[in-house]
Every structure is written in C-alpha cells, then in structure tokens.
Amino acid sequence: MALQMTKKPHGSWSSAEVSDFLQGKGLSETVVRVFKEHKIEGRHLLKMTQQDLTDMGIKAVGEQKDILQLLKALQDQTQRNQEKVFNDPIHGHIELHPLMVKIIDTPQFQRLRYIKQLGGAYYVFPGAAHNRFEHSIGVGHLAGELVETLQKKQPELDITDKDVLCIKIAGLCHDLGHGPFSHMFDRHFIPKKRPDIKWKHEQASVAMFDHLLNENALRPEFERFELMEEDTVFIKEQIAGLMAKDSSGWPYKGRPESKSFLYEIVANKRNGIDVDKWDYFARDCYCLGIPNNFDMKRYMKFARVIPVNDRKQICTRDKEVANLYEMFHTRSSLHRSAYQHKTTKVIELMVCEALVKADDHLLFPGKDRPMKMSEAIYDMHAYTRLTDYVFHQILLSTEPELEESRKLLQAVERRELYKCIGQTQPSIEISKQTPVLAQEIISSLDEDDLGDLPRITVDDILVDVTTFDYGKGDKNPIDFMSFYTKDDPHQATKVGKHQVSQMLPQRFKEQHIRVYCKKRDQRSLQAAWKYFTRWCEKQTPNKGEESDDGPIASTPYGTPYGTPFKDSPDRLKADFSDPNERQNLPPKAKRQCLFPH
16 A cells, blocks of 8 residues: 555645555554544655654654654655756766756746857857757756765865755856857947946846746745745855855855855856856857866865865865866857857857847836846846747848848858958056047058058947956956865965976966958958058157057057068058959968058
C-alpha cells in the first residue's frame, strides 16, 4: 500500500494515505493515531515544524527527530522529482532546482530567448547566435557549483541550503533587464535618448525580477521553499550591488557581514572574478571560435574563503595567479576580436541610430499607457515586450514615419555599412564626448586643403571611442585578489605582478578612437580620411608642447585603402573614382597607414 502511495504526489495525499505512509515507515501506532486524529494531509507535511509536533501532543524528542528526518527525506525526494535536466553545450547535463524551473517558465524569463548575447556581433560572426536565455541558465548552474563547493569544503562558513538556492536564483536572473541587442541598448541607445539619467540594465533586472514574482504569483512558491523577504532582498543585492548608498558599516541587508563572500559569486564588484564571466567566456569563445585558456573548474578546486582585513573573501592558491591572468587576457581578447570589433561596432551604431529615429513612432503596451522604447525601462509590462524583434518590426514596417529607420536596417542587411576610415590610440584618456571630437575633426581642415574633393560635414561621420581594459579601469584586477599558500591555507596574502612574469601588461587600459564615414563613394572616403589624418597630426605635440588631452598617435591605421598614401603627398590628390587608380591599391585593408609629417 505504501509503495503504491509514493507514486502519487505526496501533496495530494489524504489523511488516511499519510497515516499509511507513516505506518509503512515503521513509526509507532501512537504517532500514526495522532496524525489521524488531527487529519494531517499531504499538503501539511512540508510545512510541519517541531513546534507543530509538540502542539499535536508528540513531545518525545526522539520521535520528533525521527518524524522530521522522514519529512526532510520526503521533501528532498520530491524536489529531486521536480528538478529538470538541461543539456547545455558548455556545461553538459545540468540539474535545476524546481523553483528555478518555475522562474524559467515565465514570459519574463522566456523573453531572454529573443535577445542576442552579443548583439551586433552575430552579423560579423555567424556562430554568435546564442541568446541571454542559455547564458542565464549557465550562470545559475555555475553559481550553484561554486557555492556548493565552498559549502562542502568549509562547513564552518555556515552556508545554508537557503543561501545556495538564493545564489542560484541570482545567477539565473542577473540578466533579466537586458534590452534589444544587449549592451547596445544601455550603452548607446539610452544615453542618446535619455542623456538626463544614468541607467544600467542591472536596475531593470531587479525591477523585472519583482515583476516576474508578482505577475506569476511566485511569492507563495518562494515561501514554500522557505525563502522570505530578506532572501529576495539578498537575491536582488547580488544582481544590482548596493541597493542604498550607505558607506558606513556593512551596507547589505540580505545577509550579514559574516557572509560577505557570498556577494562575490554572481557579480564580484571587488575584483571581477565571478561566475557570470566564467559562463560568457566559455560560451562566447565556443560560439565565436576563439580559444578560451581559463580553467574555471581548476579555480573552483582551489577556491577558499579566508578573512582579509576583517572581512571574509574568496581566495585561491598562489600558484593559480597565472590562471587568473589568463582569464583577464581572455576577456581582453574577446573585446578586441569580437565585442569591440570595428564592424560589430558600426552595425550596433547603425541599429542604434535606427532605434533612435523610430523611438517616437513605436509604442509598447504598458501598465497604464503605451510606452516608447526609451520610456519602457521604467515599466516592466512594456519592457517585457521589448526584444531584438524590434529590428524586424521596423524592417518589415510600411509606415512612412519609420522610413529612415527602415532604410538604415535595410543597409545593415545588405552590408552597406558606414566605412571605418581610420583608428588611432590616444596616449592618455580622452574625456571629450564623441560629438565634440567629430566637430574637432571636421574643423581641422580648411576647405582649400581639400582641393577638388567633396566637403565632409559633422553629419557625415561617426566617432566611436572604445575602451579596452581588464575590467577594473586602469588598475590591475589581480591587485584586488588575495591568495593562500600550500603551507598556510588560513592566511591570505598578495601576489605581485613582478612575482608572476615580466611579460605581463604594463598598462591595463587604453582607448581606441575610430572614425566612420556614412558616405560610401571613394572620393568622400578619401576626403574623410584626409580630415582624420590632419586632426591626428594636430593632436601630436611639437617640440615638447602638450595638447589639452595629451598626445595622440599620428599614424591612424585600418583605413579602407590599406596604405595608399605612403609614397608621396601627391597621392592625396589621386582620383580614386578612376578604376585604374583603384586597382593599384594594396589588397589588404588593415595595414598600418603611414603618411609624411
């Protein structure tokens, strides 16, 4: 009888079935009778506490312990039965907690299926077709792997099962707030449409998380797994960082300072070593066809929590420092090769321009009224409907007011992109806004210097300032990491760069200034290149003089002509609309462009 009942969900057991189950497990007739008298059904079992047993009249400590252990085993078995297995190309077969499955099966999470992980890079790298959906599942899995490793290795840390579940959910939900084309939306579109605000997708992730819980009535489900208000606060703090700006004392509310290390798993604000990066390094490299030399599993094997300046931090073995430098080198390589690729950037800039022009003409149903894209970031009803689909919504439209946006997206699909006429690197950081730089470039050349070349205006060029770093600005992120030695695993120490290798970077941040020309005819491109090279020359100080922003290299490279101007200044006057001239140009388009001073 008991064996037959266990095939039925215990939550639907009747009082008689509960009594039969207890009897089948060898509990005393007295206990079985008490459960019958109080008409305890299956739906009551998971919430039963020691106090409940005492109130029912079962006061013997031994009997209480046996019953609670039995109910805990029943709960664990039920949870395992409700877990789902996902076959992931990066992490293999992974099991997800039933509460995570319920979160996944909501419109707010499913929305991530329709947002490309790498935005415009898909138009450059055909393999970059993965979405925020699978990345989020991967981060939730890795978050669990790391925290469970610490839980097993260091039981003195008092990491509870609730802590583990909260961290898994935070990893799963950390990207709920991404907009169309991922970072293009919050780094380009919103600053152009809402320059008055400072908004990041993490803010929307927290708002979307609350919206997801409310719209899908999941708060009772959270309570069923004993996750209360402080736990949801903890989850949101991991996603967005500090919820309130309080510099005094311990700033977080979800967990006490004794568990400070838990905030370093999903989004590590201290040194950037977290499971979010581990997943996107592995997943992006896999889809892009770029090698990934960082071994996340090895890092987990050596991860250990140690007090550092009276606050517990996740540390690793001193010999793992080279592995961490590989991690940050992988990050740098991905940015250079894919994320900030010049064609990826121009596609995202063109898509952004199309969305900016379409913003006043596309409305999404909000809670109280229709919302524009730039307004939807504060209305999760509207934001839920905002995905990469907006690209095709514009592309397939027929409304005349969307014509300019439509033409831009058609140009992207036909590969009629703005041309990158050159790129240069300033010696120190440039703080000027891109419109200011564009105006400087156009003002650097007199009309007389153009000869018979067409005049270029500010509206004809785009300037993009791209920053490359190791994730901590101009600082070395390893300086914010602590290590331990084999002989003393309880003492944290630092490992200096000079102790690792003399071939490591001397600088950890640089900028690239790229200039794109919207006109595609050869003479306009030649004119734009002349503006840009003259501007570069003017930025280079003469005889010890210093410019306002410091010297800029006066040899921009990456022009569409390769190296056509290195022979003599007269080459600047060549008519590249003439096919005979064009066929003399070098075949490579990315050689360094040299020109006389």
